[in-house]
Structure formats: C-alpha cells, structure tokens
Amino acid sequence: xxxxxxxxxxxxxxxxFLLYIxxxxxxxxxxxxxxxxxxxxxxxxxxxxxxxxxQSPIDIQASCVQHDATLSQTPLHALYMKDSTYTxxxxxxxxxxxxxxxxxxxxxxxxxxxxxxxxxxxxxxxxSDEQGSEHLVNGxxxxxxxxxxxxxxxxxxxxxxxxxxxDGLAVIGVFLEICDECEKLTPICDLLPxxxxxxxxxxxxxxxxPGSLIPSTKDYWTYSGSLTTPPCSESVTWIVLKETITxxxxxxxxxxxxxGFPFWQTTGPNIVDNYRExxxxxxxxxxxxxxxx
Numbered sequence: 660x661x662x663x664x665x666x667x668x669x670x671x672x673x674x675x676f677l678l679y680i681x682x683x684x685x686x687x688x689x690x691x692x693x694x695x696x697x698x699x700x701x702x703x704x705x706x707x708x709x710x711x712x713x714q715s716p717i718d719i720q721a722s723c724v725q726h727d728a729t730l731s732q733t734p735l736h737a738l739y740m741k742d743s744t745y746t747x748x749x750x751x752x753x754x755x756x757x758x759x760x761x762x763x764x765x766x767x768x769x770x771x772x773x774x775x776x777x778x779x780x781x782x783x784x785x786x787s788d789e790q791g792s793e794h795l796v797n798g799x800x801x802x803x804x805x806x807x808x809x810x811x812x813x814x815x816x817x818x819x820x821x822x823x824x825x826d827g828l829a830v831i832g833v834f835l836e837i838c839d840e841c842e843k844l845t846p847i848c849d850l851l852p853x854x855x856x857x858x859x860x861x862x863x864x865x866x867x868x869p870g871s872l873i874p875s876t877k878d879y880w881t882y883s884g885s886l887t888t889p890p891c892s893e894s895v896t897w898i899v900l901k902e903t904i905t906x907x908x909x910x911x912x913x914x915x916x917x918x919g920f921p922f923w924q925t926t927g928p929n930i931v932d933n934y935r936e937x938x939x940x941x942x943x944x945x946x947x948x949x950x951x952x
C-alpha cells in the first residue's frame with residue numbers, strides 16, 4: 660500500500676480511481692492537457708472558441724506595436740489586500756492561488772473601461788530555461804509567466820458569466836527570468852511541496868499580497884485576446900508587463916517537480932511545458948504605454 664503523511668492508500672482512494680477510469684472511458688469529462696493526444700492542436704475539437712480569430716497567446720513583435728500615449732492618461736491601478744484567505748491548488752495543469760472572495764480587490768484604468776475583481780493567479784513554465792512563457796517578445800521566450808486573472812464586476816454578476824463575454828476578463832501577464840532568488844515568490848514556492856499532486860490544495864497560513872508579484876514599473880503591452888487554456892473564450896483584455904520579476908533555479912525546479920497526476924496514481928507526467936504556442940495576430944492591434952524601439 661502506498662502511504663502519504665502516515666496514512667494508507669486504501670478503499671476510498673481506490674473508489675476515486677474507479678470513478679476516474681469511468682469518466683475517462685465514457686467521455687463524461689472534458690479532457691485536455693498539453694500532450695500530443697489532448698494538447699492545444701486538438702482543443703478546438705471540444706472547445707470551438709479555440710479556433711477563433713482572437714486567440715492568445717501571441718508573439719509581441721515590435722513591428723506590430725503602436726505606442727498609445729492615452730493609456731498613461733488613466734494609469735493602471737491594481738488594488739490588492741494582504742491577508743491570509745488564499746488557497747493554493749495543483750489543478751493538474753498548473754498551480755493556482757485563489758482568494759476566498761476577491762471582494763475589494765480591483766483592477767482598473769489603462770485600457771480598461773470598467774472595474775475588474777481579482778479571481779486567481781497561476782503560472783506557466785517550461786521543462787528548461789529556454790521556454791515556458793506563453794507570450795513571446797520579438798520571438799523571445801522566458802522560463803515562466805505569471806497570470807493574474809480578474810473579472811468585470813461592473814457588468815456581470817459572477818466570474819462564470821464574465822468568462823464568455825467580450826469584455827469579461829482582464830489578465831495581467833508577468834514574465835519570470837532566472838536570476839537571484841526572488842523573495843516575492845518565496846511564500847508561494849515554500850508551499851509547492853504541499854501541493855505536489857493533482858487536486859492537492861492548501862490554505863495559506865500567513866498573509867500574502869498578490870500585488871507584491873507585480874513589478875514596480877508599469878509599462879505594458881495590451882491587446883484583445885482569449886484565455887490560453889480551454890475553453891479559450893475570447894473574453895480577455897491582456898495587459899502584459901514589460902518589466903520582469905526574477906525566480907531562482909532552485910525555485911524553478913520546485914515548479915517542475917509538481918505532478919500532473921493524483922496521489923493514488925502510480926506514475927504520470929510532471930507539470931512542465933504547460934504553455935500554448937503563440938497564435939496568429941489576425942490584424943489585431945497591440946498597444947504600448949511606451950515608445951516602440
């Protein structure tokens with residue numbers, strides 16, 4: 660018997676295993692991942708929005724960027740609060756940190772015409788330092804990318820409704836670079852061993868402020884796009900920050916050690932290369948708060 664935290668893997672775990680096999684065999688659950696069998700090139704078979712013309716991520720090419728001075732007239736304003744009502748979870752595709760309510764956490768200004776409430780943040784990363792970010796900048800990839808997800812509270816009653824609306828979501832993207840250890844990420848990285856397997860979750864005990872993960876310089880690119888994971892709804896105003904934050908190699912390896920399978924499953928893949936390839940721009944305009952080089 661497999662043990663964990665001093666407890667035996669027993670009948671209840673085996674029951675969950677049988678349910679999992681049932682769902683896989685009957686197709687009762689939408690299965691997607693980053694593999695050759697259920698990866699991004701097949702998502703549109705189950706999630707039609709993935710075949711749309713405003714998909715994300717994209718390669719932010721300087722030749723396609725327009726400096727828009729009006730973006731700075733109403734500065735981007737992100738209001739988060741430091742508290743301990745956050746839960747970290749391994750969802751099998753990434754590690755996600757969510758707030759119990761998100762109430763009072765607002766994003767506004769810049770390209771946004773409404774107020775957006777914080778929902779969760781998560782990461783995408785590669786198996787090596789040469790890849791991992793979803794967005795590219797002039798063809799360059801970063802080892803990882805952080806996404807802070809918000810939904811439009813002015814127009815919609817809940818996240819689920821906003822998810823499918825054109826102006827429903829706003830996502831801040833932050834690139835991560837390998838450098839010295841990033842103290843900002845330490846509270847998250849220290850908890851990764853507690854969510855080693857898919858569906859593991861842990862309630863954070865100490866206060867945390869998601870705003871601490873946002874760089875001090877607020878220069879950014881913005882464009883209209885989609886979720887980068889199913890259902891790939893074209894509902895996102897993207898705000899991709901120019902300045903990066905750092906992560907050490909040791910911290911990066913903690914992400915790469917996360918398992919994409921539940922505890923009771925004997926073996927399976929680690930969560931790596933959980934990024935979607937860049938999608939065609941299809942005539943969309945990318946605006947920036949700073950002059951294009």
